[in-house]
Amino acid sequence: MIGIRSWGIYVPFWRLDLGCVRKGLKGERAVANFDEDSLTMGVAAGINCLHKIDRGSVDGLFFASTTFPYKEKQASVTAATALDLNTDNLLTADFGNSLRSGTTALQAAYNAVVAGTAKQILVIASDMRIPMSGSDLERELGDGAAAFLISSVEPNVKIRDGFSVADEILDVWRTDEDRVVRSWEERFNLDQGYFRVLPKAVSGLLQKNKMTIKDLSIAVLYGPNKRRHAEMGKRLGLTPEQLEPSLFGIVGDTGAASTMMMLASALDKAESGEVILAASYGNGADALLFEVESKTEPRPGIQAYIESGNVLQDYMRYLHWRGLIERVTGRRRPPIPSPSASCIWREADQNIRFYASKCGQCGTIQYPPNRICHDCKAKDEFESYRLSDKKAELNTFTEDYATPNPDPPLVLAVIDFNGGGRTSLYMTDKGGKELSIGMTVEMTFRKLFTTEGIHNYTWKCRPVRFSGEI
Amino acid sequence: MESIKDRVAIIGMGCTKFGEHWDKSFYDLVIDSCYQAFDDAGIEPSDVQAAWIGTNNGYHRGTGLIPLHLDNIPITRVENACATGTDAMRNAAYAVAAGIYDIVLVSGVEKTKDYGFSGLPVSPPSYPEMAMSQTRPAVPMPSQFALMANKYFHHYGIDPKEGKRAMAKISVKNHHNGTLNPLAHMRREVTIEKVLKAPMIAKPLGLLDCCGVSDGAAAVILTRPEIAEKYRDDYILIKGLGVACGDEYAQTRPEFDWTHWKENIVASGRAYEEAGITNPREQVDVAEVHDCFTINELVTYEDLGFSQRGKAIEDIDSGFFELDGGLPVNPDGGLKSFGHPIGASGIRMVYEIYLQLRGKAGPRQVSDAKVGLIHNIGGWPGAFTSAIGIFGRREH
Numbered sequence: 001m002i003g004i005r006s007w008g009i010y011v012p013f014w015r016l017d018l019g020c021v022r023k024g025l026k027g028e029r030a031v032a033n034f035d036e037d038s039l040t041m042g043v044a045a046g047i048n049c050l051h052k053i054d055r056g057s058v059d060g061l062f063f064a065s066t067t068f069p070y071k072e073k074q075a076s077v078t079a080a081t082a083l084d085l086n087t088d089n090l091l092t093a094d095f096g097n098s099l100r101s102g103t104t105a106l107q108a109a110y111n112a113v114v115a116g117t118a119k120q121i122l123v124i125a126s127d128m129r130i131p132m133s134g135s136d137l138e139r140e141l142g143d144g145a146a147a148f149l150i151s152s153v154e155p156n157v158k159i160r161d162g163f164s165v166a167d168e169i170l171d172v173w174r175t176d177e178d179r180v181v182r183s184w185e186e187r188f189n190l191d192q193g194y195f196r197v198l199p200k201a202v203s204g205l206l207q208k209n210k211m212t213i214k215d216l217s218i219a220v221l222y223g224p225n226k227r228r229h230a231e232m233g234k235r236l237g238l239t240p241e242q243l244e245p246s247l248f249g250i251v252g253d254t255g256a257a258s259t260m261m262m263l264a265s266a267l268d269k270a271e272s273g274e275v276i277l278a279a280s281y282g283n284g285a286d287a288l289l290f291e292v293e294s295k296t297e298p299r300p301g302i303q304a305y306i307e308s309g310n311v312l313q314d315y316m317r318y319l320h321w322r323g324l325i326e327r328v329t330g331r332r333r334p335p336i337p338s339p340s341a342s343c344i345w346r347e348a349d350q351n352i353r354f355y356a357s358k359c360g361q362c363g364t365i366q367y368p369p370n371r372i373c374h375d376c377k378a379k380d381e382f383e384s385y386r387l388s389d390k391k392a393e394l395n396t397f398t399e400d401y402a403t404p405n406p407d408p409p410l411v412l413a414v415i416d417f418n419g420g421g422r423t424s425l426y427m428t429d430k431g432g433k434e435l436s437i438g439m440t441v442e443m444t445f446r447k448l449f450t451t452e453g454i455h456n457y458t459w460k461c462r463p464v465r466f467s468g469e470i
Numbered sequence: 471m472e473s474i475k476d477r478v479a480i481i482g483m484g485c486t487k488f489g490e491h492w493d494k495s496f497y498d499l500v501i502d503s504c505y506q507a508f509d510d511a512g513i514e515p516s517d518v519q520a521a522w523i524g525t526n527n528g529y530h531r532g533t534g535l536i537p538l539h540l541d542n543i544p545i546t547r548v549e550n551a552c553a554t555g556t557d558a559m560r561n562a563a564y565a566v567a568a569g570i571y572d573i574v575l576v577s578g579v580e581k582t583k584d585y586g587f588s589g590l591p592v593s594p595p596s597y598p599e600m601a602m603s604q605t606r607p608a609v610p611m612p613s614q615f616a617l618m619a620n621k622y623f624h625h626y627g628i629d630p631k632e633g634k635r636a637m638a639k640i641s642v643k644n645h646h647n648g649t650l651n652p653l654a655h656m657r658r659e660v661t662i663e664k665v666l667k668a669p670m671i672a673k674p675l676g677l678l679d680c681c682g683v684s685d686g687a688a689a690v691i692l693t694r695p696e697i698a699e700k701y702r703d704d705y706i707l708i709k710g711l712g713v714a715c716g717d718e719y720a721q722t723r724p725e726f727d728w729t730h731w732k733e734n735i736v737a738s739g740r741a742y743e744e745a746g747i748t749n750p751r752e753q754v755d756v757a758e759v760h761d762c763f764t765i766n767e768l769v770t771y772e773d774l775g776f777s778q779r780g781k782a783i784e785d786i787d788s789g790f791f792e793l794d795g796g797l798p799v800n801p802d803g804g805l806k807s808f809g810h811p812i813g814a815s816g817i818r819m820v821y822e823i824y825l826q827l828r829g830k831a832g833p834r835q836v837s838d839a840k841v842g843l844i845h846n847i848g849g850w851p852g853a854f855t856s857a858i859g860i861f862g863r864r865e866h
Contacts, residue, residue, distance in 0.1 A: 339605050340605075343605050344605055347605050347606075351605050351606065366722055367722065368606075368722075374717060374719070374722060374723065395621070395724070395728075396617045396618070396620050396621035396624070396728055397617065397620060398612075398613045398616030398617050398619075398620060398672045398673050398674075398675075399670075399672070399673040400610060400612065400613045400616070400671070400672040400673075401669070401670045401671060401672070401673070402589070402610065402612060402671045402672065403610045403613070403672075409673075410610075410613070412609055412613040412614075412616075412617065412672075414617055414720070414721055416724045420724070421724070422721060422722055422723060422724045422726075423721055423722065424609070424617075424721035425607060426607050437620065437621065437624045448605075448606075448607060456605060458605075458606070458607060
């Protein structure tokens with residue numbers, strides 16, 4: 001059997017209060033922090049998904065997004081490195097340019113595993129689309145990610161079938177130079193796009209499998225907003241109980257990750273034997289059919305992320321994060337020079353895989369990795385030791401209010417890892433939390449800065465988002 | 471290893487006013503400080519046989535001394551972060567002690583006010599690894615020292631408010647001393663309340679816990695004692711020098727507790743040994759320490775053996791380090807009043823000791839100062855260069 005073995009989502013710490021965007025708007029939408037992008041959020045979802053799974057056993061990574069950090073440079077490779085997968089034997093691909101790229105990647109992964117190309121492929125969908133300031137989309141779009149491990153090894157959810165429709169239309173789009181999302185008149189988009197095309201994929205899949213809508217336990221449907229999502233459910237003949245709730249008003253439409261995040265929520269709740277349909281939309285539609293074989297221990301879901309996040313009531317700060325306004329952040333010259341590509345390459349194990357060195361003689365864990373042990377002075381005798389999955393204790397810290405930081409204050413932390421090793425790094429997603437020496441922090445993959453066309457990624461720490469083992 | 475004690479004499483010094491010298495270039499500061507030193511020593515520029523220039527972000531190699539037109543003598547630039555000035559002097563002193571040169575010049579200079587912003591760059595361009603790679607987070611200086619302040623208070627169970635008040639007292643003391651010094655940049659009294667209410671920079675360090683950024687230069691002429699006698703009677707002698715460099719232990723070794731800097735202990739230990747000092751609290755009469763941030767002066771009291779471990783605050787409260795206390799520290803106003811033109815600060819400290827040991831410090835004169843110490847530290851936690859110099863009167 002081939003199917004889904006594990007899944008995990010990611011919702012950013014911050015959710016923008018829509019009331020501060022425009023008077024009268026209600027609800028929230030998840031917004032990535034200034035140091036996040038689709039790649040870092042995807043890595044976070046991947047970490048959740050690979051919980052308790054040997055990273056070396058994953059032999060493929062497909063990454064879906066419409067907001068890749070680079071147009072020419074594969075996000076799946078950076079994600080695989082950050083996730084410390086075995087990149088020496090790994091099938092990678094980026095799936096882009098459509099909000100259904102997540103489900104398309106999932107189908108492609110399924111097909112590759114069926115064909116025997118790989119045994120386990122991690123599929124990540126992540127998006128951080130920027131709505132134009134003042135547009136209706138400002139209420140609907142959100143940032144987030146989901147990841148699924150498609151596997152021939154111990155899958156819990158069987159993938160039964162898929163059906164796709166391709167459809168040529170300009171309803172919601174960006175050119176290769178647009179930063180913000182464009183859209184045509186809503187009536188046109190709905191009548192000739194969403195309402196016409198998505199049902200074609202759903203009925204195509206059901207007919208192919210000799211099923212009716214009543215045979216579905218749950219239907220996960222992409223929707224452009226809360227009202228139209230509910231309307232689609234009715235048009236398809238779904239009962240309210242059959243329709244997996246949308247994420248509007250709390251997370252929003254997370255683009256390529258939208259259907260995938262809702263699917264994860266549905267799977268979290270699903271009992272064995274349930275049949276689930278997931279359908280996405282974007283220049284066509286994908287419909288996928290799943291059957292739950294065995295109940296799985298749920299991963300931290302939407303609710304857990306919401307409870308562990310915070311509400312941002314500062315629209316200007318959000319606009320600054322997205323580069324939609326220029327804001328004084330203090331004068332610090334010289335400006336940050338471009339990082340060196342050869343240094344980034346040379347330091348990838350240290351900075352992206354977050355490897356410490358573990359001395360082969362005395363076992364001391366040291367970060368940044370040392371060639372000469374700082375304790376016993378053994379030379380070139382160490383093994384790599386992954387820190388990204390370790391929790392740590394806050395040894396000391398400071399909150400810097402003078403150094404420009406788009407999410408002030410800049411928090412510098414010195415942390416002691418559980419299992420050994422100490423380092424200093426930035427903290428992010430502090431929110432309103434009071435910090436204290438001795439508190440537990442966890443690692444999160446973030447963007448340090450972007451300059452002269454180079455994104456410089458790093459690991460930061462953050463207060464733990466979920467208590468207990470995740 | 472041999473000791474430097476009594477092998478090198480200071481026969482002349484110069485020091486510019488520190489401040490925002492919008493009308494002066496790096497070269498102007500060099501000329502003003504060095505010619506003051508030549509005049510003070512009673513030598514001609516042509517008497518200088520070799521020169522060292524200490525500058526952190528200034529001119530590369532010896533080019534900072536070009537305006538002196540020193541006729542092809544060897545000039546070496548020393549860069550050792552905020553300890554640059556002291557380390558330039560140390561290298562020059564060793565060359566003199568070795569007998570290679572008879573009279574040398576050490577110039578410490580920094581021109582910081584042309585950067586276009588207040589404060590120092592997050593990662594100065596002279597840190598090649600960071601400037602080239604830029605792959606790792608840069609950390610501003612106030613934050614580096616704030617890490618220690620938080621942990622020091624936590625370690626000794628000191629109420630953070632109490633700790634902040636103790637740091638404020640250091641600021642108040644140094645600012646007071648600075649009012650007595652015409653060369654200081656910021657010459658105004660501050661109160662504890664004012665320090666406590668100053669804008670937060672890096673918690674718990676407020677604006678008045680941090681030193682300013684200034685332009686400035688200082689220069690010193692070194693020779694051997696037998697030659698010094700020809701120039702003046704009241705030359706002073708180097709009694710001990712110590713430099714120690716850390717390997718980033720603070721942020722890499724979990725056993726480090728943030729209550730001290732090892733570099734200070736090693737560097738001062740070496741200097742004390744050379745100078746024959748076994749009880750610094752009693753034997754040092756006056757000290758200039760690196761008060762870039764008030765917490766650093768506080769911890770330095772303990773690292774240098776002026777206060778017992780964890781007891782610095784008791785000595786602060788008793789006024790032990792004030793001008794009329796048992797061991798006046800930073801009588802010239804320190805970095806708090808002078809600001810910190812990086813390469814100049816160490817030589818500026820020597821200048822104050824040079825005045826104090828010769829009874830020339832005017833209203834801030836420490837009575838009967840025979841032994842003076844300077845402490846100059848640069849870098850970041852666990853990766854500091856700590857430089858110590860101990861000086862004595864000729865007869866001492």
